[in-house]
Amino acid sequence: MNIKFTKMHGAGNDFVVIDAINQTVNLSAEQIRHIADRHMGVGCDQLLLVERPTRDDADFRYRIFNADGSEVEQCGNGARCFVRFVHDHSLTQQHEIRVETASGIIVPKLENDGRVTVNMGAPRFEPVDIPFVATERALTYTLDVAGKDLTICALSMGNPHAVLLVDDVDTAPVTTSGALIEIHPRFPNRVNAGFMQIVDRSHIRLRVFERGAGETLACGTGACAAVVAGISLGLLDQQVEVSTHGGTLTISWGGGNTPVWLTGPTVNVFEAEISL
Numbered sequence: 001m002n003i004k005f006t007k008m009h010g011a012g013n014d015f016v017v018i019d020a021i022n023q024t025v026n027l028s029a030e031q032i033r034h035i036a037d038r039h040m041g042v043g044c045d046q047l048l049l050v051e052r053p054t055r056d057d058a059d060f061r062y063r064i065f066n067a068d069g070s071e072v073e074q075c076g077n078g079a080r081c082f083v084r085f086v087h088d089h090s091l092t093q094q095h096e097i098r099v100e101t102a103s104g105i106i107v108p109k110l111e112n113d114g115r116v117t118v119n120m121g122a123p124r125f126e127p128v129d130i131p132f133v134a135t136e137r138a139l140t141y142t143l144d145v146a147g148k149d150l151t152i153c154a155l156s157m158g159n160p161h162a163v164l165l166v167d168d169v170d171t172a173p174v175t176t177s178g179a180l181i182e183i184h185p186r187f188p189n190r191v192n193a194g195f196m197q198i199v200d201r202s203h204i205r206l207r208v209f210e211r212g213a214g215e216t217l218a219c220g221t222g223a224c225a226a227v228v229a230g231i232s233l234g235l236l237d238q239q240v241e242v243s244t245h246g247g248t249l250t251i252s253w254g255g256g257n258t259p260v261w262l263t264g265p266t267v268n269v270f271e272a273e274i275s276l
C-alpha cells in the first residue's frame with residue numbers, strides 16, 4: 001500500500017498528515033508506530049487523518065493518533081496544520097471550518113496573515129470528564145509521584161492535562177516526573193503533563209511531556225490547559241503568550257464555560273509517499 005502524506009509542524013510539534021478522502025487508508029496501530037518512528041519510518045509526534053465528516057454539522061472529520069499508535073480526542077497544533085492542509089490541497093475554500101474530532105466540534109479559522117486561530121471549546125474540570133480519580137472537583141490536587149507530593153491542576157481540553165507550576169522550565173523534571181505522571185493510576189486514560197513557568201501575567205514558558213509521544217517541542221492543548229490553569233489560579237490575564245521550545249503560541253480564555261482560543265504558526269515541510 002502506498003500512501004501520500006504531508007509532513008508539517010506547528011511550533012515544532014510535528015505531524016504526518018494524510019488525505020483519507022481521496023485515498024483509501026486503513027492503518028493499524030503498529031503501522032502508525034512505524035510511520036511515526038524517527039529512525040525506521042517518517043517520524044512525527046502525531047499522525048492526522050483527514051476524512052469526510054460523520055455528522056451534518058461538520059465540514060470535515062480529523063482523527064489524531066499519537067506516535068505510540070493510540071487514538072486521542074484532540075490536538076491543538078494539529079488542528080492548525082489540518083486547516084493549512086485542506087486549503088493547500090484544495091479540499092475546501094472556506095476560511096472558517098467546522099471540524100469533527102473525537103471530543104466534539106472545533107472551529108479553526110485561517111487568518112489573512114496565514115496564521116490559524118482555533119476555537120478549542122471550553123475547558124472541562126469535573127474529574128469524571130478529564131478523567132481523573134478524585135472525590136470532588138478542586139482547583140488543585142496533590143499527586144503522589146514516586147513518593148513525592150506534587151501539586152497539579154487537572155482539566156480536559158477534550159484530552160486530559162495535568163499542569164504543574166515550576167520556577168524554571170529548563171531545570172524542571174519534565175522527562176522523569178513527566179513520564180511518571182503520564183501513567184499515574186489516578187488518570188485512567190493516562191495524561192499529558194505540562195510544566196509551566198510564569199514569566200509575568202501575560203507570558204509563560206511551557207514544556208509538555210505528552211501522552212503517547214513523550215516531550216514535544218510544543219503542545220497546543222497543553223498550552224491551552226496551562227493558561228486556563230494559570231488564569232484559574234489568579235496568576236495570568238486573559239491573553240497569554242506561551243513560549244515553547246518550538247515557538248510561540250497565543251492563548252486566550254474569558255473564564256467559565258467560554259471557549260479557549262489558540263493561535264500559532266503552521267509549516268509545510270515536505271510531501272512524499274510511504275510504502276507499507
Ligand SMILES: N[C@H](CCC[C@H](N)C(=O)O)C(=O)O
Nearest residue numbers: 075076077159210211220221
Ligand atoms: N498527546 C496528546 C495529543 C496531541 C496533543 C498535542 N500535540 C496538541 O497540539 O494539542 C494526547 O494524547 O492527548
